[in-house]
Amino acid sequence: NAGVTQTPKFQVLKTGQSMTLQCAQDMNHEYMSWYRQDPGMGLRLIHYSVGAGITDQGEVPNGYNVSRSTTEDFPLRLLSAAPSQTSVYFCASSYSTGTYEQYFGPGTRLTVT
């Protein structure tokens, strides 16, 4: 199993550009989530999904969009990048909700200039 994969590993965007961070898992997990990690702060939840076709907002959803058309994939879209979105982004999955072991992707380091 590849586990949770994320692409790209690094990305530099200009303010106003849009892009999609890809996340995929091959463990047939129902629960998938996106977090951002900033210095001095804990991981913060952006969006999450409890199954295909179902998504919901987390703590910091503004400026981000998600969809879940398949169990395997959970892409995160930045609609119009801003410098405040410079961060490291992690995708995670688990069998079902936060009460199960979490599996994290390797992360995407995004810089917005």
Place this chain on the structure above:
Amino acid sequence: KNEVEQSPQNLTAQEGEFITINCSYSVGISALHWLQQHPGGGIVSLFMLSSGKKKHGRLIATINIQEKHSSLHITASHPRDSAVYICAESNFGNEKLTFGTGTRLTIIP
């Protein structure tokens, strides 16, 4: 609002020392997670527990539900244990995790 606090924020110790990292949370939980983030950035799950104690190799995690407190212990610490250790909690009826800000551990040879 759920809050998770970790202490210390930074910890430097000599190889072989016994290490304790603490985590306190504010509301009742369904599960408490301990995660490890290495300098390369990847995050791996170490433990998930809702009561008692779990052990894996030199790592031990304990939780006291009444006091809303969990500890991560490392015995015979080694430089390869140097990492950021993160605790996170989830609570009943809430699918989301709340994370602490992490404890940066450095083990000196």
